[in-house]
Structures are given as C-alpha cells and as structure tokens.
Amino acid sequence: MTLSSLGKIFSKKNLPVESSNDVNSIELATQRQLIWRRFKRHRLGFAASIVVVLFYVIVLFADFLSTAPPVDYAAARGYMPPQGIQLFKDGHFLSVCEVSGARNMESYLMEYEADCDNTQGISLFGKGYDYKLWGIIPTNRHILGMKDETVDPNAWIHLFGTDKQGRDVFSRSMHATRVSLTIGLVGVALSIIFGIFVGAISGYHGGMIDSILQRVIEIIRSIPTIPLYMGLSSAFPEDWTINQIYFMITVIISLFAWTDLARVIRGKFLAMKDEDFVTAARLNGAKTMRIVFIHMLPSFYSHIIAQASLSLPLMIVTETSLSFLGLGLRPPAVSYGVLLKDAQNVQSVANMPWLFLPAILVVLVILALNFMGDGIRDAADPYQEV
Amino acid sequence: MINFLIRRTVFMFVALWAVTLISFFIINLPEGDYVTAYIAQLQATGSMVDAEEADNLRIFYGLDQPLYIQYFKWMREMVLYQNLGFSFEYNMPVTEVISERLLLTMILAIACIIFIWAIAIPFGIISAVKQYSVWDYLFTFLGFVGLAIPDFMIALIAMYLFFVWFDFSPGGLFSPEYVGVPWSWGRGKDLIDHIWIPMVVLGTAGTASLMRITRANLLDELSKPYVITARAKGLSEWRLIMKYPVRLALNPAISLTAYILPYLISGSIIVGVVLSLPTVGPQLVKALVAQDMFLAGGIILLIGFMTVVGTFISDLLLLWVDPRIRLEAGGS
Numbered sequence: 001m002t003l004s005s006l007g008k009i010f011s012k013k014n015l016p017v018e019s020s021n022d023v024n025s026i027e028l029a030t031q032r033q034l035i036w037r038r039f040k041r042h043r044l045g046f047a048a049s050i051v052v053v054l055f056y057v058i059v060l061f062a063d064f065l066s067t068a069p070p071v072d073y074a075a076a077r078g079y080m081p082p083q084g085i086q087l088f089k090d091g092h093f094l095s096v097c098e099v100s101g102a103r104n105m106e107s108y109l110m111e112y113e114a115d116c117d118n119t120q121g122i123s124l125f126g127k128g129y130d131y132k133l134w135g136i137i138p139t140n141r142h143i144l145g146m147k148d149e150t151v152d153p154n155a156w157i158h159l160f161g162t163d164k165q166g167r168d169v170f171s172r173s174m175h176a177t178r179v180s181l182t183i184g185l186v187g188v189a190l191s192i193i194f195g196i197f198v199g200a201i202s203g204y205h206g207g208m209i210d211s212i213l214q215r216v217i218e219i220i221r222s223i224p225t226i227p228l229y230m231g232l233s234s235a236f237p238e239d240w241t242i243n244q245i246y247f248m249i250t251v252i253i254s255l256f257a258w259t260d261l262a263r264v265i266r267g268k269f270l271a272m273k274d275e276d277f278v279t280a281a282r283l284n285g286a287k288t289m290r291i292v293f294i295h296m297l298p299s300f301y302s303h304i305i306a307q308a309s310l311s312l313p314l315m316i317v318t319e320t321s322l323s324f325l326g327l328g329l330r331p332p333a334v335s336y337g338v339l340l341k342d343a344q345n346v347q348s349v350a351n352m353p354w355l356f357l358p359a360i361l362v363v364l365v366i367l368a369l370n371f372m373g374d375g376i377r378d379a380a381d382p383y384q385e386v
Numbered sequence: 387m388i389n390f391l392i393r394r395t396v397f398m399f400v401a402l403w404a405v406t407l408i409s410f411f412i413i414n415l416p417e418g419d420y421v422t423a424y425i426a427q428l429q430a431t432g433s434m435v436d437a438e439e440a441d442n443l444r445i446f447y448g449l450d451q452p453l454y455i456q457y458f459k460w461m462r463e464m465v466l467y468q469n470l471g472f473s474f475e476y477n478m479p480v481t482e483v484i485s486e487r488l489l490l491t492m493i494l495a496i497a498c499i500i501f502i503w504a505i506a507i508p509f510g511i512i513s514a515v516k517q518y519s520v521w522d523y524l525f526t527f528l529g530f531v532g533l534a535i536p537d538f539m540i541a542l543i544a545m546y547l548f549f550v551w552f553d554f555s556p557g558g559l560f561s562p563e564y565v566g567v568p569w570s571w572g573r574g575k576d577l578i579d580h581i582w583i584p585m586v587v588l589g590t591a592g593t594a595s596l597m598r599i600t601r602a603n604l605l606d607e608l609s610k611p612y613v614i615t616a617r618a619k620g621l622s623e624w625r626l627i628m629k630y631p632v633r634l635a636l637n638p639a640i641s642l643t644a645y646i647l648p649y650l651i652s653g654s655i656i657v658g659v660v661l662s663l664p665t666v667g668p669q670l671v672k673a674l675v676a677q678d679m680f681l682a683g684g685i686i687l688l689i690g691f692m693t694v695v696g697t698f699i700s701d702l703l704l705l706w707v708d709p710r711i712r713l714e715a716g717g718s
Binding site: 215218219221222223224225226227228230231232234235313317320321324325326327340343344346347349350353356359362363366367370371 | 397400401404405408412415416530531533534535536538539542543545546549550644645648649651652653655656659660670671674675677682683685686689690693694697
C-alpha cells in the first residue's frame with residue numbers, strides 16, 4: 001500500500017461513505033467485494049461461470065426445455081439423425097419437415113428422408129406433455145411445441161436425433177444434465193459437511209487426534225477410488241428405486257471425496273487457532289462450537305467455496321464413469337453416463353455421430369466448472385493483486 | 387532418516403491392512419453368501435446340489451462362523467498360500483485368473499508414468515523458461531483441457547477419430563495372433579506397438595498436472611538470487627537452467643507421481659473397458675456384474691496393494707533424490 005492510499009483512508013475516515021467513488025476504492029471494499037472484483041477480472045473464470053449458470057438453468061428447467069418425456073420410446077423412429085428447424089416457411093415462423101424412415105434391407109439400418117413439402121408449424125412456448133415444474137407446479141408448456149395441438153411433438157421434433165429405441169436425445173440430454181449436475185451438488189454438500197467436521201476436529205484440537213485423522217486421510221488418498229466405488233455400487237439390490245440408487249451414489253462418492261476439503265480446512269484451522277480474535281473469543285467464554293462455527297469458519301468461507309467448486313467436476317466425472325460402466329444409475333434413470341453408454345460402441349458412433357452430442361455437453365460443463373473453480377480460487381487468494 | 391524409513395514402512399503396512407479390510411468388506415457386501423451363489427450357478431447349469439453338500443461347502447469356507455473369523459481365514463490363506471479364493475465364474479483360483487491381467491495393468495501404469503515424465507518435464511521447462519510465449523500459452527491450454535476431460539472421454543474420442551480417419555478400432559494390447567500365448571520377444575514387441583494409445587489416453591491428465599507443477603516450481607526457482615549469481619558469473623543460460631533450478635524443480639515431479647498413481651490405476655479401469663484392454667479393469671466390471679465376489683475382491687485388493695507399494699517406492703525415490711528431505715527426516 002502506498003503512502004497516498006494510506007492518506008486516503010485517514011482523510012476519508014470522517015466523510016460519509018456515500019459517493020460511488022468510495023464504494024469502488026479498495027480500502028473500503030468488504031472482503032466479498034474484493035473477491036468479486038478479482039473474479040470479474042479473471043476473464044476465463046468469469047466466462048466459464050456464465051456457462052455454468054446456463055447449465056444450472058437447464059437443471060432448473062429440464063422439463064420445460066425438453067420436447068418429449070425422456071423415456072418415451074418408439075421403435076419406428078430409432079436412430080433418427082438430428083433435425084433442423086426451418087425458419088419462415090409455409091407461413092410459419094418455425095417449422096419442421098416430415099421425416100419418414102424405411103429399413104434398408106441390406107444394412108438393416110433405418111434410413112430417413114426429410115419431406116419438406118409436408119411441414120408442421122412449431123410454436124415457442126407451445127404445449128406438450130404434462131409435467132410438474134420443480135415438482136410443484138403442474139403445466140404442459142415447453143419451449144418448443146406444435147402449433148397444431150393434436151400433433152405429438154415427439155413424432156416431429158428431434159433436435160439431437162434419436163437413440164436406438166427412438167427416444168429423443170435432446171430431451172434425454174436435458175434430463176441427464178439435471179441428474180448428473182445435482183448429484184455433483186449434493187455430493188459436494190455432503191463432503192463439505194464431512195470435510196468441515198473432520199478438518200475442524202483435526203486442526204482445532206491437534207495432537208494425537210490430528211495425527212490419526214491425517215494418517216486415515218493419507219490411507220484413503222493412497223487407494224484408487226474407482227474400483228472401490230464400483231465394488232460398493234454393484235452391491236445395490238436390484239429392487240431399489242431410482243431415488244434410492246441416486247442417493248446412495250452421492251453418499252458413496254462423497255465418502256471418499258471429502259479428504260481434499262478436510263485437508264484445506266485443517267490447514268486453515270491450524271494457522272488460525274492462535275490468532276488474537278480466537279483467543280479473545282475463548283477468553284470471553286465462548287464454547288468451542290461457537291468459536292469454530294461463528295468466529296473461525298466464516299474467515300475462510302471463500303477457500304471452502306473454491307475447493308468445493310473444484311471438486312464438483314470430479315464428482316460429476318465419477319458419477320458419469322460409474323453409470324457408463326453400468327454400475328451407477330441404471331436405466332430408466334437418465335444421466336450423462338447412461339447416455340454415453342450408448343456411445344460406447346465405436347461402430348454405432350461412427351454411423352450415428354449424434355449419439356456423441358451428450359459427450360460434448362459433459363466436456364463443456366466439466367471444463368467450465370474447472371475454469372470457474374480456478375477463477376474463484378485465484379480470486380479468494382488475499383495475496384493477489386486487486 | 388532411519389526413523390523416517392521405519393515410519394514410512396509402518397504406514398505402508400497399515401495402508402495394506404486397510405486395503406484388505408475394504409476388500410473383504412466388498413466381498414461380503416452382496417446379500418447371501420457365495421455358496422448360495424455357487425449353488426444357484428450349479429443349478430443353472432443342470433447339476434443338483436443337496437443340502438448336505440451345501441452345508442459341507444459352507445463349513446469348508448467357514449461361512450458358519452462369525453465375520454471376523456472368516457476374515458482371519460481369508461487373510462491366513464492369502465498370506466501363507468497366496469490364495470485369494472475361488473472364482474465361480476471361471477472355475478479357477480482367483481490368482482490364476484488375474485495374474486497376467488495384473489501384470490499388463492502394471493506394465494501399462496509404468497509406461498504411463500514414463501510417458502508422463504518424458505512429456506511433462508521438458509514441456510514444463512520450456513513453458514517456464516519462455517514464459518508468456520506462444521509455447522507457454524499452448525502448453526498451458528492443452529494442459530487445462532487434458533486435465534479437465536475425463537480419461538474415458540478421451541478414450542472414446544480417440545476411438546472415434548481412429549475409426550473415422552484410419553478405419554480401424556484401436557482395442558486391446560495385442561494383435562490377434564499374440565492373445566493368450568506365452569511371452570516371447572515377438573509378443574513383447576507387439577505389446578509395445580499397441581500400448582501407446584492407452585498410454586497416451588491414460589497419461590494425459592497426469593501429464594497436464596505435472597507440466598503445470600514443473601512450470602510453477604521452475605518459475606519460483608528462476609527468480610532466486612543463486613540463478614542471478616550464476617548468470618552474473620557468465621554461465622551459459624541453458625547449462626545454468628538445467629544444472630540448478632531444474633534439479634530443484636524436479637523433486638515435486640517425483641512426489642506428484644505418488645499422488646497420481648491412484649488416479650492412474652482408477653483411470654486404467656475405465657479406459658480398459660472402453661478400449662477393451664486385457665487389463666484387470668474389464669474383468670473387475672464383469673466380476674462385479676456377475677457377483678463373482680472373490681474375483682472382484684481379489685482384483686480390488688491387488689490393485690490397492692499395487693498402488694500402496696508404488697507410492698512407497700516413489701517416496702523412497704524422493705528420499706534418495708532430495709537431500710533436504712533426508713536431512714529433515716533425520717532431524718525430526
């Protein structure tokens with residue numbers, strides 16, 4: 001800090017903090033403002049966070065964005081290629097051509113042809129299948145619907161094509177986004193709780209408990225996790241519902257993923273437990289729980305958030321891998337892994353490249369989460385230039 | 387230093403023991419014991435098993451006893467006779483089923499580590515020495531992407547590209563004529579011809595993180611006074627960098643190897659499935675789906691062992707390379 005800015009603090013001390021100029025000055029900004037300011041300057045991280053927000057919009061409005069229920073199948077529409085939407089044709093703003101398919105008797109694959117003489121109009125915010133928004137509000141509005149309400153949109157609109165059973169890949173991708181991204185969130189929440197608990201005990205108490213917990217963490221970290229996850233999740237009973245499996249998978253993933261967080265938190269507690277404000281709180285008679293949660297924890301929220309946002313993509317990858325191997329979520333549940341299982345066979349991907357579209361979504365969301373996490377971590381670092 | 391060695395060795399054995407506990411836990415996870423599963427399988431193939439024979443089997447495997455006694459029996463068999471139990475799926479002892487696959491998994495892991503070092507260290511050095519150059523940005527970007535995209539996704543993309551561009555699907559580690567035959571020079575050469583695709587796929591993430599760490603460490607070292615002194619003395623730039631700061635920056639490279647080994651093994655399971663490699667990965671998936679728990683538990687146990695011992699070895703390596711750790715460990 002230069003002398004002139006020191007002077008600024010003193011000179012402004014007696015002035016009312018009102019003008020926008022004051023709010024923008026580094027000396028008066030709160031910690032949160034400083035972090036936000038640094039984050040905004042981290043261009044890659046900021047751009048990535050916009051992508052992440054878009055993905056979570058999909059999570060919130062998965063049903064609204066889909067055109068068909070993700071499990072609706074029709075063998076006659078199997079492996080239909082993605083279909084474009086026409087603009088300004090036949091008096092419709094948006095319309096689709098009729099696509100009819102016939103089985104090629106030599107390759108036994110369906111071959112589709114678009115017949116643009118016969119089109120159907122599409123309306124924005126049209127009506128489609130019934131669903132409950134956020135499980136509460138019953139509605140049948142979707143972002144795309146047919147103008148003629150007697151026509152089933154699932155027979156007409158396939159933005160990402162269809163899979164083997166004729167299910168709409170776009171709608172399935174939207175639902176998979178919801179499942180995979182929330183599994184990540186729930187898993188991160190669980191491992192934050194676990195990590196804070198263990199990290200606080202370890203760092204605040206120190207001594208014997210600390211070294212035992214640290215050794216336990218080291219052991220967990222030295223064992224490859226994917227085989228363990230696989231072993232644990234293969235033991236799920238056949239008759240479990242999707243929700244039970246979903247919940248257990250998040251638990252299993254966070255069972256081993258909390259160690260990174262616990263280490264970070266322990267380090268912070270260790271560094272901070274002899275600070276003056278902690279001693280003051282202790283001398284004032286505050287109980288240990290109060291010191292830990294009210295006095296110490298808030299001072300490194302930013303680090304927890306940074307670490308958590310970096311472990312989020314890891315969790316999504318883990319769930320995707322497990323489901324991809326057939327040991328995680330099972331159909332009829334939809335997640336990225338379940339969708340990518342269809343793309344496991346090279347031949348099918350080479351002939352039906354649109355089955356690979358969910359993979360692009362996975363790569364996109366993982367890259368974005370990683371860049372965002374990096375940005376937050378840099379922004380939360382108090383030694384960075386503002 | 388002796389102290390450090392003893393502590394490290396004790397820790398390794400505790401970790402190994404933890405691995406046995408976890409593996410045994412997984413073996414016993416599915417409902418019903420494995421004799422029931424075995425009998426069901428026998429009945430499915432037509433042979434009948436009477437109740438007395440089933441009971442005999444249970445007593446033979448010690449299933450009528452509490453879990454901790456079963457654990458001790460299993461451990462004793464393992465330690466004394468290297469017997470990990472019996473695979474019902476293959477009708478063979480587990481060790482026989484997985485020995486070659488385990489060897490190939492190990493070869494793949496070692497090949498990956500060599501690949502990671504061979505690529506990451508030179509590129510890391512280049513991006514640090516030529517900071518903010520085109521190369522630096524290129525490597526940093528590639529590193530980020532490699533770190534973020536999951537292994538099996540890279541494997542899928544690689545398979546797709548190979549199929550589309552060269553019209554062949556890169557699967558397996560051997561040509562058809564070398565599958566399941568005893569080792570020979572030809573077979574070894576064939577393995578080298580095939581191993582590079584899974585090696586690159588699996589090594590990408592590790593390469594990326596090691597590159598970033600080498601770069602960061604070297605950047606720290608490059609601004610230190612001893613570098614300036616050496617430069618002032620007129621040492622040629624290349625010699626100076628290679629002789630002093632790089633040596634220091636390499637230590638984290640070794641300690642990171644211990645850290646990425648579990649990830650490599652984890653990744654090799656999934657990549658093995660995608661690229662249908664004859665490693666333990668696809669077999670683990672098959673065993674778990676078929677609930678052949680002795681086989682699955684054996685695989686989990688052995689890859690756990692492999693990782694823990696590998697970590698131990700890389701720690702010893704670090705001790706040997708870095709005198710500071712040796713002194714510190716001796717002092718405390």
